[in-house]
Amino acid sequence: MSKVIDRNDIEMLVRRHLQDLGMDSEAIPKKEYIVAANWKMNMTDKETRKFLEEMKGVNIAEHIRVMIFPPYPYLYLFRDMLRYERIAYGAQDVAKEEKGAYTGEVSAAMLGDMGCPLTLVGHSERRSYYGDTSEIVAKKAKAALEHQITPMICIGETLEERKSHRYEQVLKEQLDAVYGELKDQVKDCLIAYEPVWAIGTGVIPTLKEISETHEYIHQVLVSYGVLAEKIRILYGGSVNAGNVRDIASVKYVNGFLIGGASLKADSFGNIIRLASEV
Ligand code: 13P
Numbered sequence: 001m002s003k004v005i006d007r008n009d010i011e012m013l014v015r016r017h018l019q020d021l022g023m024d025s026e027a028i029p030k031k032e033y034i035v036a037a038n039w040k041m042n043m044t045d046k047e048t049r050k051f052l053e054e055m056k057g058v059n060i061a062e063h064i065r066v067m068i069f070p071p072y073p074y075l076y077l078f079r080d081m082l083r084y085e086r087i088a089y090g091a092q093d094v095a096k097e098e099k100g101a102y103t104g105e106v107s108a109a110m111l112g113d114m115g116c117p118l119t120l121v122g123h124s125e126r127r128s129y130y131g132d133t134s135e136i137v138a139k140k141a142k143a144a145l146e147h148q149i150t151p152m153i154c155i156g157e158t159l160e161e162r163k164s165h166r167y168e169q170v171l172k173e174q175l176d177a178v179y180g181e182l183k184d185q186v187k188d189c190l191i192a193y194e195p196v197w198a199i200g201t202g203v204i205p206t207l208k209e210i211s212e213t214h215e216y217i218h219q220v221l222v223s224y225g226v227l228a229e230k231i232r233i234l235y236g237g238s239v240n241a242g243n244v245r246d247i248a249s250v251k252y253v254n255g256f257l258i259g260g261a262s263l264k265a266d267s268f269g270n271i272i273r274l275a276s277e278v
Contacts, residue, residue, distance in 0.1 A: 030063040031063065031278070032064070032065065032254070033065070033248060033254060033255045033256070033275045033278070034064075034066075034190070034255030034256070035065070035066050035256055035258070035268075035271060035272050036066070036068070036192075036234060036257045036262075037067070037068040037069060037258055037262030037263075037268055038069045038092065038120060038123070038236070038257055038259050039069060039070045039259075039262065039263060040071075040092070043070065043263065045073075045074065045077070048074045048077050049077060050265075051265045052077065052081045054265035054269070055085070055087065055268075058265065058268075058273075059273070060087070060272060060276075063276065064272060064275060065088070065255070067088045067089065067090060067118060068087060068088075068090075069089070069091065069092050069118070069119075069120050069152075070089065072092075072106055075091060075114065075116055076114065079114060079115055079116070088117055088118055090116060090117065090150075090152070091106065091116055091119040091120070092119070092123065093106075093119065093123070093126055093140070094107070094108050094121060094140050094144050094149070096140045096142075096143050097143070107143070108147040108149055109147055111147065112148060112149055116149060117149060117150060119144050119152070120151075120152050120192075121140040121141050121144065121154070122134070122137035122140070122153050122174070123194070124154060124194060124196045125199075134176075135177050135181075137178065138180065138181035141153055141178055141181070141182060145185050145189075150188065150189065152190040152191070152192050152257070153190070153191050154191075154192045154194050154257070155174040155192070155193055155194070155217075156193060156195045156196050156237070157195055157196065157197075158170075158197060159196070167195075167213070168216055171213070175217070175221070176220075179228075183226065184226040186221070186224060186226060187226055187227045187228050189231060190231065190232050191221070191231055191232070191234065192233075192235075192236050192257040193213060193214060193217055193233060194235075194236035194237050194257060195213075195237050197237075198236075198237025198238050199236070199237045199238070200238070200260060201237075201238060202238050204243060204247075205237075207246055207249075207250055210235055210253065211250045211251060211252070214233050214250065214252035214253055215251070215252050217233055217252070218233060218252045221233075232254035232255060233252055233253065234255040234257045235247055235250075235253050235255075238260075239271070240258075240260075240267075240271070241261070241267065241270045241271055241274055244271050245274050245275070248274075248275050255275075256271070256275070258271060
């Protein structure tokens with residue numbers, strides 16, 4: 001695939017040039033990052049209220065977008081408590097069907113009805129424990145978009161797929177399924193790259209691996225030719241305050257999807273602060 005020059009390259013060149021001229025490179029807007037929390041099946045009503053209260057004390061820089069994906073029962077707390085805050089919230093999954101006899105499912109229409117702006121789809125835990133294939137994930141993303149909900153589509157390879165060098169093929173298959181269903185609407189999605197072997201393990205890929213993989217994902221998106229180069233690609237898997245700055249410095253990393261380290265407002269707030277300093 002051909003090398004693509006993007007906003008990051010141009011920014012870097014301009015910044016360097018201004019520095020060479022002895023001029024203030026701070027005038028250039030900083031790269032925007034999304035700092036997203038996936039709470040998975042954690043937290044209580046009381047803990048959620050406390051978290052949201054504490055988040056009021058967290059200073060969120062202009063170029064940082066914060067998103068939180070709590071369990072379904074707490075979405076209303078987010079809607080009601082966050083109304084005037086700079087934090088977006090979303091569901092962790094959504095049904096691919098519109099409505100009807102699907103016990104246990106929550107439809108995109110329902111999420112849209114309550115004003116929920118975002119949803120995760122295709123998290124590796126949904127793929128591995130609940131049988132969400134890439135085709136199902138694509139249909140869920142489509143259902144979300146039909147109700148003006150932005151899907152954050154999670155993709156990622158297993159350790160075995162990484163070790164056997166099949167990860168590019170796996171990621172491409174996951175993305176192709178989404179493109180096959182959404183076509184030009186793919187540009188309205190967010191992508192979270194989460195290597196399965198880095199989730200909850202404390203092990204993260206090397207920065208070189210993150211860089212190569214994000215660039216690969218970017219190029220696959222560009223190959224669709226539907227302005228998909230504008231899609232934000234987040235990294236997820238064992239992100240914490242100790243590694244967030246390094247990961248943020250990687251090109252094509254536009255944010256983070258954080259599990260364990262997002263469950264306490266002080267830890268999550270610290271990550272938001274660190275990301276804003278990059
Ligand atoms: P951890 O940050 O706990 O590794 O979880 C990552 C994740 O799965 C976020 O969706």
